[in-house]
Amino acid sequence: MKIAIFVEGQTEQIFITKLLYNFFPPEKIQILSTRRNGRHEEINILDKASHAEYFVLIYVAEGDNRALSALKDYYPKMEHRGFTKFFVLRDLKSQEYKKFGDAIIDKQRSFINQINSKKNIFLHYSKMEIEAWFLAAPQLFYEIDKRLTVQNIKKTIGQDLDVVDPEIAFKSPASEVKRIFKSIDQSYSKSETDVKEIVSHIDWAELCFQFRGQKISFFYDFLDDISQIIP
Amino acid sequence: MLLTKFQFAENENTPNYWKVTDLDLEKINLIVGLNATGKTRTMNVLNIFCSQARGERAKLCNGSWEFSFKKKKEDKVFLYKYSAVIKNQEVQKEQFIIDENIVLDRQLDKGWIVDNEGQRKDYDPPSDKLTLQVRRDKKDYPYLEDLFYWAQNYYNFKLNKARSDHLIADHFAIDDKNRLESFSSIPRLLGSIISEKNIKEEIIKDMEAIGYPIKDITAKNFPFTPVPSTALSLTEKGLLCETEQMSISTGMYRALGIIIVLHYLRHNYSADKNVWCTFAADDVGEGLDFSRSSKLVKLILKRTEDYPIQVILTSNDSHLLNSISVEYWNILTRKGHVVKSINYYNSKESFDEFMMLGLNNFELLSGEMYKSRKTEDLHKEEIL
Numbered sequence: 001m002k003i004a005i006f007v008e009g010q011t012e013q014i015f016i017t018k019l020l021y022n023f024f025p026p027e028k029i030q031i032l033s034t035r036r037n038g039r040h041e042e043i044n045i046l047d048k049a050s051h052a053e054y055f056v057l058i059y060v061a062e063g064d065n066r067a068l069s070a071l072k073d074y075y076p077k078m079e080h081r082g083f084t085k086f087f088v089l090r091d092l093k094s095q096e097y098k099k100f101g102d103a104i105i106d107k108q109r110s111f112i113n114q115i116n117s118k119k120n121i122f123l124h125y126s127k128m129e130i131e132a133w134f135l136a137a138p139q140l141f142y143e144i145d146k147r148l149t150v151q152n153i154k155k156t157i158g159q160d161l162d163v164v165d166p167e168i169a170f171k172s173p174a175s176e177v178k179r180i181f182k183s184i185d186q187s188y189s190k191s192e193t194d195v196k197e198i199v200s201h202i203d204w205a206e207l208c209f210q211f212r213g214q215k216i217s218f219f220y221d222f223l224d225d226i227s228q229i230i231p
Numbered sequence: 232m233l234l235t236k237f238q239f240a241e242n243e244n245t246p247n248y249w250k251v252t253d254l255d256l257e258k259i260n261l262i263v264g265l266n267a268t269g270k271t272r273t274m275n276v277l278n279i280f281c282s283q284a285r286g287e288r289a290k291l292c293n294g295s296w297e298f299s300f301k302k303k304k305e306d307k308v309f310l311y312k313y314s315a316v317i318k319n320q321e322v323q324k325e326q327f328i329i330d331e332n333i334v335l336d337r338q339l340d341k342g343w344i345v346d347n348e349g350q351r352k353d354y355d356p357p358s359d360k361l362t363l364q365v366r367r368d369k370k371d372y373p374y375l376e377d378l379f380y381w382a383q384n385y386y387n388f389k390l391n392k393a394r395s396d397h398l399i400a401d402h403f404a405i406d407d408k409n410r411l412e413s414f415s416s417i418p419r420l421l422g423s424i425i426s427e428k429n430i431k432e433e434i435i436k437d438m439e440a441i442g443y444p445i446k447d448i449t450a451k452n453f454p455f456t457p458v459p460s461t462a463l464s465l466t467e468k469g470l471l472c473e474t475e476q477m478s479i480s481t482g483m484y485r486a487l488g489i490i491i492v493l494h495y496l497r498h499n500y501s502a503d504k505n506v507w508c509t510f511a512a513d514d515v516g517e518g519l520d521f522s523r524s525s526k527l528v529k530l531i532l533k534r535t536e537d538y539p540i541q542v543i544l545t546s547n548d549s550h551l552l553n554s555i556s557v558e559y560w561n562i563l564t565r566k567g568h569v570v571k572s573i574n575y576y577n578s579k580e581s582f583d584e585f586m587m588l589g590l591n592n593f594e595l596l597s598g599e600m601y602k603s604r605k606t607e608d609l610h611k612e613e614i615l
Contacts, residue, residue: 068588
């Protein structure tokens with residue numbers, strides 16, 4: 001089975017890769033990532049032979065609303081080459097969301113529906129950014145540094161992460177993560193190293209099962225759809 | 232003073248008729264369009280008007296010019312409308328309106344003008360001159376001064392002509408507008424501001440931000456020309472030697488030139504001076520790679536954000552277009568001899584709809600998603 005996932009940035013790519021490796025036996029899945037390549041946005045590894053039963057291609061569109069455009073452009077070609085499910089994960093931290101609010105979600109879903117006659121495209125959002133999902137499981141910060149208890153984090157950002165829903169409470173979750181790390185004289189710059197460090201401390205069982213119905217509903221919507229491909 | 236609307240036509244009732252209409256402008260503007268729709272020509276005619284308003288042209292250029300401006304004076308905002316019809320290098324009609332009140336009305340060499348006291352006076356201007364060239368008086372006609380200062384402070388940069396091996400002799404002063412706009416005086420421009428607090432560090436920081444890491448930059452005498460001239464020299468991070476101006480790549484030199492100009496304008500048009508200037512650049516990403524062109528444009532917007540600098544850029548580079556909100560776009564579309572601008576003001580519904588779709592900005596142009604029944608109708612009206 002060939003699956004394509006379109007994301008805006010590296011943070012989403014690292015997060016999804018780790019998420020999938022948690023659910024699939026390693027011998028069954030092959031995950032490849034490709035970035036937008038300069039002026040030429042060709043996905044040039046489409047034909048790469050895959051040894052695994054599940055081949056996942058994560059396309060990193062590098063921001064500026066390119067993920068949805070890339071899906072629109074590549075969908076017919078990729079479908080022709082055997083891709084059967086298409087996911088788009090994007091954030092809502094945009095000028096457009098500031099201006100139009102949740103109406104853009106309906107608008108974008110109805111736009112996708114126009115090309116989604118086979119019902120194999122799934123459009124999802126991290127609200128406002130994927131870092132909201134990190135903040136939902138504050139234990140990971142404690143795992144990184146024992147000073148980062150929920151109580152100490154509350155002193156820094158003024159919110160109790162055991163209580164609030166980060167998808168609702170924070171307009172800029174990445175900035176909150178930055179503040180948390182700054183409180184222990186460390187930085188968070190969304191670099192590959194920073195994101196991999198955080199993601200490596202996620203307790204996936206906790207994140208995927210424990211908060212359902214309580215918080216991060218956008219994450220669980222995404223998880224429900226992506227679970228369809230899990231054997 | 233901010234230019235808010237512009238319209239121009241020339242050679243009416245002839246096979247060479249050309250018109251650009253409905254250009255709505257804000258503080259930040261990006262004029263986009265496919266090739267041969269009229270981006271460069273629009274920038275040229277704006278520039279031509281400014282140069283003749285400054286009195287730099289021996290003869291007036293033919294055409295019908297219409298401008299609207301927003302002028303802020305002591306917390307009040309005035310709407311200025313100025314128009315001039317020039318035929319056979321003579322002013323056929325000229326009119327100035329402030330908030331719906333006509334303050335100047337003229338045909339050929341006869342007209343009347345209202346002074347600051349509200350007194351209407353007849354006057355007989357020479358028909359080969361614009362009124363602002365023959366009636367300048369700060370006290371009596373401040374609105375004409377406003378128009379003159381707008382033209383005086385309009386800087387049009389032609390990036391495709393910026394080359395690092397073009398040097399200019401030192402005896403040409405940098406306050407000569409043409410020299411500033413030509414890019415050849417970039418080294419002298421740098422020399423004039425480099426001693427100001429933090430400017431050198433800011434320029435180095437900006438170069439790094441767009442992907443040209445340098446650790447030092449200077450302007451120094453260039454010894455190999457027959458007359459004294461100044462050239463840039465910079466040291467790139469990771470290199471032990473200096474790179475002389477002639478060896479700087481064209482793309483890097485253009486980016487550096489823009490950054491130096493931005494700091495020059497910020498230095499000379501700081502927010503407290505209440506005098507606006509215009510930074511206009513045709514094909515702003517020209518010569519730069521995809522990543523740097525969009526970074527440079529983002530930098531231009533950031534560096535002019537809190538300053539009285541109106542920005543007018545043109546491009547059809549997809550990466551650059553993706554970095555500026557479509558709210559700032561004027562999409563030029565041409566049907567026959569008429570170039571019409573489609574923008575957020577005259578096509579709000581289509582633009583809002585597009586913005587909600589969450590596609591990248593370039594799709595608005597490439598997929599012609601700005602087209603709606605309303606915009607098609609606007610073109611039909613022009614043709615009829």
